[in-house]
Amino acid sequence: MTLTLVALGLLAVGSFVLKAAGPVAAAGRELPPRVRAVAELLPAAMLAALVVTQTLGEAGRLVLDARVIGLGAAAVAVALRAPFPVVVLVGAGVTALVRLGGWG
Amino acid sequence: MSPFSRTPRDGSRRDPLLGEALALAAAVSAYGLSYGVLATAAGLSPLVATGSSVVVFAGSAQFAFVGVLAAGGNPLTGALSGVLLNLRYLAFGFAMAPHLPRGSLPRRMLDGHLMIDESVALALAGPRHDLVRRFRLAGLAVGVGWVAATALGAYGGQLLGDPRALGLDAAFPAGFLALLAPWLRSRQGRVAALLGVAIALALTPVAPPGIPVVAAALGAVIALRVPAANRPTDDPTEERP
Known part of the structure; x- marks a missing residue:
């Protein structure tokens, strides 16, 4: 249990250092133009990566399951400019229905 | 808005x-x-x-x-x-x-x-x-x-x-997709997103969990080399007239 608590402490400290490094070091500072340009585009690349890894990834593998159908439905909702909570509900609801139907 | x-x-x-x-x-x-x-x-x-x-x-x-x-x-x-x-x-x-x-x-x-x-x-x-x-x-x-x-x-x-x-594992990617949408209106944003997807998919089967999303950041660096056809504004969500 002691080792577990030490490990948990390390996880907490490591996570905090990673999360807080940017705000603590650079909050309110102008970044060099080139870094700033990258920072502006960073969320596009990383959000897109989160979307595909959370839709297709499972324990380090790529799998096709009900989430793909749910995300397809959510994409339609985004294209129709549905409000954000509706997009989330459509993604979860359609995935749940597909699973209820016995797939994925 | x-x-x-x-x-x-x-x-x-x-x-x-x-x-x-x-x-x-x-x-x-x-x-x-x-x-x-x-x-x-x-x-x-x-x-x-x-x-x-x-x-x-x-x-x-x-x-x-x-x-x-x-x-x-x-x-x-x-x-x-x-x-x-x-x-x-x-x-x-x-x-x-x-x-x-x-x-x-x-x-x-x-x-x-x-x-x-x-x-x-x-x-x-x-x-x-x-x-x-x-x-x-x-x-x-x-x-x-x-x-x-x-x-x-x-x-x-x-x-x-x-x-x-309840399909809640799909709630997160659905939400992130909605939040990604504003970037997809600029050409550089689309290229960055596509590269991010490609990098993450390529690395998921071979890299430890967490690394694919980090590596996807490279997509933003590469996308900067694409000429911005419709110049992205300072605010990616700014409504176009």
Whole structure:
């Protein structure tokens, strides 16, 4: 249990250092133009990566399951400019229905 | 005004931020319940399980940690895999930093603690003048839900059943897709997103969890070399006339 608590402490400290490094070091500072340009585009690349890894990834593998159908439905909702909570509900609801139907 | 929220035609402006933050907080809370159950099953006391959601506050890393514990692995290995999963926050933190106020050190550290996927995505998808409020409100709403739900799961056991049966594992990518949409209107944004997808897909089968999303950041660097056909404005969500 002691080792577990030490490990948990390390996880907490490591996570905090990673999360807080940017705000603590650079909050309110102008970044060099080139870094700033990258920072502006960073969320596009990383959000897109989160979307595909959370839709297709499972324990380090790529799998096709009900989430793909749910995300397809959510994409339609985004294209129709549905409000954000509706997009989330459509993604979860359609995935749940597909699973209820016995797939994925 | 974010592109996926609407101002009613009669002109009354209802702030959509609360609904957006609550939708994410609800999905996160469902996972908090299962995290509380899994963490206690893996041997953490309910108090430690709940405390871990306060001090770590990074869901995927916490799941990775108790996953290693439950499998009988070395807790230090669990901590390392959790930290790897959190590497992306280093990039997110520097992307957010220029937009955050340079308050006192404790304020900046608190902003750092609120740095999670949901708060970053909600903040950057909205208008820049409203960024700090969006970031903090989303971070606090998700944080309160995450910690309260962890306690419920840890002390009260499984109340909800399997979140997957409710499709909640698809709620997060669906939300991130909605928050990604504003970037897809500029050519560089589309290229960055496509490269991010390609890099993440290529690395998922071969790299440790967490690395594919970090490596996807390269997509943003490469996309800068693409001439900006329709020049992205300072505010990616600015409505075009």
